[in-house]
Amino acid sequence: xxxxxxxxxxxxxxxxxxxxxxxxxxxxxxxxxxxxxxxxxxxxxxxxxxxxxxxxxxxxxxxxxxxxxxxxxxxxxxxxxxxxxxxxxxxxxxxxxxxxxxxxxxxxxxxxxxxxxxxxxxxxxxxxxxxxxxxxxxxxxxxxxxxxxxxxxxxxxxxxxxxxxxxxxxxxxxxxxxxxxxxxxxxxxxxxxxxxxxxxxxxxxxxxxxxxxxxxxxxxxxxxxxxxxxxxxxxxxxxxxxxxxxxxxxxxxxxxxxxxxxxxxxxxxxxxxxxxxxxxxxxxxxxxxxxxxxxxxxxxxxxxxxxxxxxxxxxxxxxxxxxxxxxxxxxxxxxxxxxxxxxxxxxxxxxxxxxxxxxxxxxxxxxxxxxxxxxxxxxxxxxxxxxxxxxxxxxxxxxxx
Ligand SMILES: Cc1ncc(COP(=O)(O)O)c(C=O)c1O
Numbered sequence: 001x002x003x004x005x006x007x008x009x010x011x012x013x014x015x016x017x018x019x020x021x022x023x024x025x026x027x028x029x030x031x032x033x034x035x036x037x038x039x040x041x042x043x044x045x046x047x048x049x050x051x052x053x054x055x056x057x058x059x060x061x062x063x064x065x066x067x068x069x070x071x072x073x074x075x076x077x078x079x080x081x082x083x084x085x086x087x088x089x090x091x092x093x094x095x096x097x098x099x100x101x102x103x104x105x106x107x108x109x110x111x112x113x114x115x116x117x118x119x120x121x122x123x124x125x126x127x128x129x130x131x132x133x134x135x136x137x138x139x140x141x142x143x144x145x146x147x148x149x150x151x152x153x154x155x156x157x158x159x160x161x162x163x164x165x166x167x168x169x170x171x172x173x174x175x176x177x178x179x180x181x182x183x184x185x186x187x188x189x190x191x192x193x194x195x196x197x198x199x200x201x202x203x204x205x206x207x208x209x210x211x212x213x214x215x216x217x218x219x220x221x222x223x224x225x226x227x228x229x230x231x232x233x234x235x236x237x238x239x240x241x242x243x244x245x246x247x248x249x250x251x252x253x254x255x256x257x258x259x260x261x262x263x264x265x266x267x268x269x270x271x272x273x274x275x276x277x278x279x280x281x282x283x284x285x286x287x288x289x290x291x292x293x294x295x296x297x298x299x300x301x302x303x304x305x306x307x308x309x310x311x312x313x314x315x316x317x318x319x320x321x322x323x324x325x326x327x328x329x330x331x332x333x334x335x336x337x338x339x340x341x342x343x344x345x346x347x348x349x350x351x352x353x354x355x356x357x358x359x360x361x362x363x364x365x366x367x368x369x370x371x372x373x374x375x376x377x378x379x380x381x382x383x384x385x386x387x388x389x390x391x392x393x394x395x396x397x398x399x400x401x
Contacts, residue, residue, distance in 0.1 A: 004022070004034075005021075021033045021039075026053025026054060027053055028052040028053060028054075028055075028376065028378075028379075028380065029041045029042075029044075029053075029379040029380065029383040029387075031053065031362065039357070039362050040360060040361050040362065040390060041362045041379075042361060042362060042364075042373045042387050043364045043374060044335075044374045044375045045255060046250070046364060046374060047192070047224045047251060047374035048254070048255055049251075049376055050227055050251035050254050050293060051254050051377065051378055052376035052378060053255070053376075055296070057293075058254050058292050061288045061289050061292035062285065062288065062289050065080065065285050065288035068284070070285055071280070071283055071284065071285075072284065073279055074279075074281065074282065077282070078282065078284045079284070080285075080286075080287035080288040081099060081283075083291055084287045084291050085097040085099070087291065087294050087295075087298075088262055091294075091298060092233070092234060093236075093243070093262075094246065094263055094264065096262070096265055096268035097261070097262055098261040098268075098271070098281070099259070099278075099283075099286075099287070100258075100259040100261065101257050101278060101280050101281060101283075102138070103138050103223030104138025104139055104259075105138075105249075105259050105278060105281075106248065106249050106261045107140075107143045107219075107221055107223070107261075108142055108143055109261045110184075110186070110219050110221075111142055111146060111184070112142075112275075112276055113263065113267065113271050113276070114129070114183050114184035115129075115183055115184075116270045116275065117183070117270045122180075122215065125181055126182070126215075127161075127162045127181065128162045128182045129162065129182075129183060129186060130174065130177050130178060130182055130184070130185045130216075131147065131164075131166075131185070131187065132148050132167065132191070133167055134168060134191060134194030135147055135148040135168070135186070135187060135188055135194055136188070136192065136194060137186065137188075137223075141153070142160045145159045145160050145163050146163055148168075148194065149194075168187070168191055168194070169203045171202070171206040171210075174206070178214050178216065179214060180215065182216040183216060183217065184216055184218070184219050185218055185219065186219040186221060187218075187221065188220070188222075188225060189204065189220050189225055189235040189239060190224075190235055190333055190336060192225065192366065193224075193367070194366065194367065195338060195367045195370045196331055196332040196337065196366050196370060196372060198332065201240065204240075204241055205241060218241070218243045218244050218245075219244065219246070219247070220245070220246045220247070221247050222234050222235055222248050223247055223248060223249045223250050223259070224250060226246075226248040226251065226252070227250070227251035227293070227297055228297040228303055228377050229251060229306070229336050229377070231304070231307040231310065231334040231335075234248070238333075244263060244264065244267055246261070246263070247262075248260050251297070251377075252290055252293065252294070253286055253289050253290050253293060254292070254293035255289075256289040256290070257286060258283070258286040258287065258289070297377060302377055305378060306334045309335060309375075309381075309384065310335060312381065312384050313335070313375075313384065314330055314337070316384065316387075316388035316391070317339050320388070320392055320395055321339075323392070326339075326341060326345055326395060326398075327340060328340050328342040335374060335377055335379075338366055338373075339370065339373075340369060341369045345369070346369050347368045347369055348368075348369070349365035349368055349369050349371050351398060352365075352371050352395070352398065353365050353371065355397060356390065356394045359390040359391070360390050361387050361390040361394065375387075
């Protein structure tokens with residue numbers, strides 16, 4: 001069957017507006033479309049393809065597991081799920097793991113657990129959840145309401161209650177909201193969708209101290225920042241604080257859908273049998289790929305390589321800015337990089353993304369005025385150089401226009 005982009009408009013729900021290009025093949029950080037046109041990939045499937053496309057370790061883990069066992073449900077556990085959980089426990093603060101299929105589901109579990117923990121430990125009154133403006137936590141109704149962009153949660157009827165938003169990097173605004181009725185504070189330790197906003201150390205330390213003071217759980221949403229993205233296995237490891245609950249997804253499966261919620265035994269014990277679940281959570285195929293991704297990423301070679309590559313990306317963006325004067329700031333950490341457009345180009349991030357695609361470079365936006373790059377953590381230097389050549393051409397055209 002021959003398919004083209006127009007079929008999307010005929011048979012798909014119109015909640016996305018995908019590009020005209022339909023990719024059919026990817027190797028490493030290069031992708032080819034139906035017509036054989038090649039792209040350099042600085043998008044990484046939105047921080048998912050941490051090892052690029054079709055990494056041999058992931059392909060072989062998936063193929064091996066495909067010949068063994070695909071699915072059981074949670075009526076029985078399985079070896080890949082237990083092994084991946086053990087690895088996550090060994091490498092982090094966590095003592096317990098819950099597997100889900102996506103970031104939103106991992107966050108949904110975290111929020112439900114926080115509410116249940118607070119009810120059991122302190123009583124019915126402790127239900128308030130504080131999150132941050134511009135934060136993003138997924139699209140289920142609970143997680144999107146916790147997210148800090150009301151436009152995403154408006155228009156679907158009554159929202160889950162007792163959720164409020166403070167300003168990111170503004171401790172006073174959190175202090176004004178938090179109290180002993182707060183059950184949890186949820187935040188990204190590096191805001192992604194909201195524009196690549198790095199927290200100050202004082203802010204993060206302050207959030208931790210306020211949570212402690214008011215017996216509230218600190219939930220880190222590391223769906224985008226986790227699994228090596230910042231050059232740490234998880235971003236909290238570079239911040240000098242330890243969350244009570246951490247959620248991880250995206251790069252956890254390197255392109256295969258999986259999410260997880262990590263926490264301590266004392267907190268986890270409140271999700272007793274029957275309180276929460278998912279048919280596919282802990283699926284053997286997903287966990288087998290997760291093990292391979294985790295083992296490949298969690299090495300000094302890959303994590304240190306992220307920091308080296310970050311420098312190449314920063315250098316590339318600074319060089320472009322020196323030539324065309326388009327950015328007001330280059331920010332982020334590791335390979336979660338944002339370039340904020342200056343006054344002249346406000347609201348034009350999508351134009352930059354489309355112009356880059358025209359030149360054969362895939363990249364992303366974060367809001368209307370920030371371009372975002374979340375490439376493979378092992379993107380070859382030659383691909384970075386080629387990608388910047390293409391970006392230069394794209395911006396030369398935009399800057400002339
Ligand atoms: C920080 C963060 N949390 C949660 C999500 C939602 O994850 P998913 O789309 O897998 O549900 C995202 C997705 O962009 C994210 O960036």
